[in-house]
Amino acid sequence: SHNLFGIKAGSGWSGASVEALTREATADGGLLPVMQRFRAYGDYASAFADYVRLLRSPRYAGVRGAGDDAAAFAAGLVRGGYATDPDYAAKLRQVAGQVQRLAGG
Numbered sequence: 001s002h003n004l005f006g007i008k009a010g011s012g013w014s015g016a017s018v019e020a021l022t023r024e025a026t027a028d029g030g031l032l033p034v035m036q037r038f039r040a041y042g043d044y045a046s047a048f049a050d051y052v053r054l055l056r057s058p059r060y061a062g063v064r065g066a067g068d069d070a071a072a073f074a075a076g077l078v079r080g081g082y083a084t085d086p087d088y089a090a091k092l093r094q095v096a097g098q099v100q101r102l103a104g105g
Contacts, residue, residue: 001016001018001020001038001039001040001041002041002042002043002044002046002047003018003038003039003040003041004044004047004048004051005047005051006022006038007038007050007051007054008036008037008038008039009037009038009039009040013037013039015039015040015041016039016040016041016042017037017038017039017040018037018038018040019035019036019038020035020036020038021033021034021035022035022036022038024036024084025084025085025086031085059081060076060077060080060082061076061080062075062076062077062079062080063076063077064076070092070093070096070097071089071093073092074088074090074092074093074096075089077089077092
């Protein structure tokens with residue numbers, strides 16, 4: 001599906017989609033396996049272009065201006081409702097830190 005960012009195909013999505021098993025956070029902190037529709041793209045360039053469109057929406061205004069601050073970017077995604085995992089921002093910060101260390105920064 002070339003969906004690099006795990007973007008779901010909500011009711012407003014009119015493009016191609018695929019069904020995939022994912023885990024959704026529950027109110028008690030658990031993770032429940034569920035089948036969900038995700039956006040499907042013909043290539044990776046289309047996935048990147050759609051991700052940029054998504055981040056430009058008012059819903060994700062909190063990510064704009066974050067620059068190279070991975071923590072601010074992650075917090076902006078969470079405020080916009082990007083992920084149901086309550087630990088998403090911390091996990092994203094951890095991955096960004098690992099990438100920075102590997103890159104020597």
